Amino acid sequence: xxxxxxxxxxxxxxxxxSCERVFRPxxxxxxxxxxxxxxxxxxxRSNEAKALGIKMGHPWFQVRQAWPDAGITALSANFALYGxxxxxxxGVAAGLGPEQEVYSIDxxxxxxxxxxxxxxxxSHAVRSRILQWTGLPTCVGIGPTKTLAKLAxxxxxxxxxxxxxxxxxxxxxxxxxxxxxxxxxAIMAATEVSEVWGIGPRIAxxxxxxxxxxxxxxxxxxxxxVRRRWSVTLERTIRELQGQPCxxxxxxxxxxxxxxxxxxFGQPVDSLEPMVQAVSEFAARAGEKxxxxxxxTGQMLVFAHTSPFQPGKSYSKSITLALRRPSSxxxxxxxTAARGMRxxxxxxxxFMKAGVMLLDLAPEGQEQEELPLDNEGEASERLMSVLDAxxxxxxxxxxxxASAGTQVKKREWEMRQQLRTPRYTTRWDELPVART
DNA sequence: TCTGGGGTCCTAGGACCC
DNA sequence: TCTGGGGTCCTAGGACCC
Numbered sequence: 001x002x003x004x005x006x007x008x009x010x011x012x013x014x015x016x017x018s019c020e021r022v023f024r025p026x027x028x029x030x031x032x033x034x035x036x037x038x039x040x041x042x043x044x045r046s047n048e049a050k051a052l053g054i055k056m057g058h059p060w061f062q063v064r065q066a067w068p069d070a071g072i073t074a075l076s077a078n079f080a081l082y083g084x085x086x087x088x089x090x091g092v093a094a095g096l097g098p099e100q101e102v103y104s105i106d107x108x109x110x111x112x113x114x115x116x117x118x119x120x121x122x123s124h125a126v127r128s129r130i131l132q133w134t135g136l137p138t139c140v141g142i143g144p145t146k147t148l149a150k151l152a153x154x155x156x157x158x159x160x161x162x163x164x165x166x167x168x169x170x171x172x173x174x175x176x177x178x179x180x181x182x183x184x185x186a187i188m189a190a191t192e193v194s195e196v197w198g199i200g201p202r203i204a205x206x207x208x209x210x211x212x213x214x215x216x217x218x219x220x221x222x223x224x225x226v227r228r229r230w231s232v233t234l235e236r237t238i239r240e241l242q243g244q245p246c247x248x249x250x251x252x253x254x255x256x257x258x259x260x261x262x263x264x265f266g267q268p269v270d271s272l273e274p275m276v277q278a279v280s281e282f283a284a285r286a287g288e289k290x291x292x293x294x295x296x297t298g299q300m301l302v303f304a305h306t307s308p309f310q311p312g313k314s315y316s317k318s319i320t321l322a323l324r325r326p327s328s329x330x331x332x333x334x335x336t337a338a339r340g341m342r343x344x345x346x347x348x349x350x351f352m353k354a355g356v357m358l359l360d361l362a363p364e365g366q367e368q369e370e371l372p373l374d375n376e377g378e379a380s381e382r383l384m385s386v387l388d389a390x391x392x393x394x395x396x397x398x399x400x401x402a403s404a405g406t407q408v409k410k411r412e413w414e415m416r417q418q419l420r421t422p423r424y425t426t427r428w429d430e431l432p433v434a435r436t
Numbered sequence: 437t438c439t440g441g442g443g444t445c446c447t448a449g450g451a452c453c454c
Numbered sequence: 455t456c457t458g459g460g461g462t463c464c465t466a467g468g469a470c471c472c
Binding site for chain 1: 437438439440441442443444445446447
Binding site: 104 | 470
């Protein structure tokens with residue numbers, strides 16, 4: 001395990017909303033939310049939207065009813081844009097220190113070992129550079145462990161957004177590593193235990209029953225007792241709060257152990273053909289992800305179910321299928337997914353969601369080889385790399401399997417996305433226009 | 437009318453082995 | 455009254471993260 005602390009955590013503020021605002025500055029200062037797939041519920045909120053009381057995961061149709069006159073702008077998720085903005089952010093953020101772990105689309109840990117001088121001042125400089133070069137506002141938290149860096153980031157954000165919640169000088173950049181013990185103690189006593197990375201609602205509730213309510217309370221627990229009562233995971237969290245590094249920095253993203261592609265439909269589907277289309281498409285997407293990490297799959301899970309929100313009879317079924325031999329070939333995967341769907345489909349059901357999961361992943365070259373009776377394997381690899389290269393250059397879906405549906409064959413299962421902004425940075429025909 | 441998607445890790449318990 | 459000891463592998467379920 002690698003502990004090049006102290007650690008910084010750089011985290012974008014309201015990331016998806018901030019990406020949208022870069023290209024639509026008129027949205028500054030206004031309540032803006034970004035919706036999940038299918039325009040279902042709020043997954044990102046501007047500060048103004050949070051101030052209205054809109055919650056994470058709040059269904060859009062309820063938001064619309066509850067605040068008809070608040071001037072809320074709702075946008076469909078534009079993941080092509082967010083992914084590209086993320087890689088720009090990560091590139092500039094890397095300048096803060098020698099080692100970097102990209103933790104999520106909008107967060108990165110930086111290992112600061114060996115950096116001399118005032119880390120807070122350096123962080124302010126990098127923060128300004130990110131804002132100037134990408135347009136994205138961020139906050140930086142610094143601590144001797146990753147858990148404390150996360151906590152510091154929370155404090156930096158709260159101090160900025162809610163003046164008075166913490167000392168004003170901690171806004172935007174908060175370095176817990178150099179705080180005098182008494183001040184650190186006061187801050188931990190003023191922070192709820194549920195804010196700690198790794199403590200979710202369930203464990204926070206159990207801790208509350210033991211009168212452990214603040215971060216300070218949690219940091220005073222005995223690690224051995226915590227391990228006995230809960231698990232080694234929570235023990236690590238407690239030790240990290242006490243300043244002992246237990247969670248290392250992971251610079252190379254490790255290969256995934258499973259790959260999923262699942263979607264809710266834009267409308268209920270009750271016939272077999274569109275269901276087969278949908279899982280064909282999902283299998284093809286999953287195959288792209290699989291080839292990107294250089295892996296093969298030996299098992300696929302296919303599932304479909306009705307909406308959990310609709311009254312009436314519900315139906316949910318899944319099947320696990322073995323591939324004849326480990327493969328990353330889209331044509332194999334699509335055929336397997338279609339076979340699975342035919343096995344679990346039942347007429348007269350209003351299906352609302354389906355998905356494909358690739359299990360039992362292994363790196364290429366690790367599986368047992370069959371005697372090559374022809375050059376089938378090599379041809380398949382060349383076909384897939386050409387497919388990926390074309391889709392990479394001309395856009396996702398430029399070439400796809402026909403069983404996933406075509407423009408002629410309507411794709412009735414496709415998700416709704418009526419409020420999507422242009423893919424400004426990744427499509428030539430959607431570039432922002434400066435002047436006509 | 438309308439409610440997301442994609443991951444990881446840990447533990448307990450059962451099956452099975454010698 | 456008594457009923458071994460130790461190990462591995464797999465799966466399901468719980469909890470967490472963004």
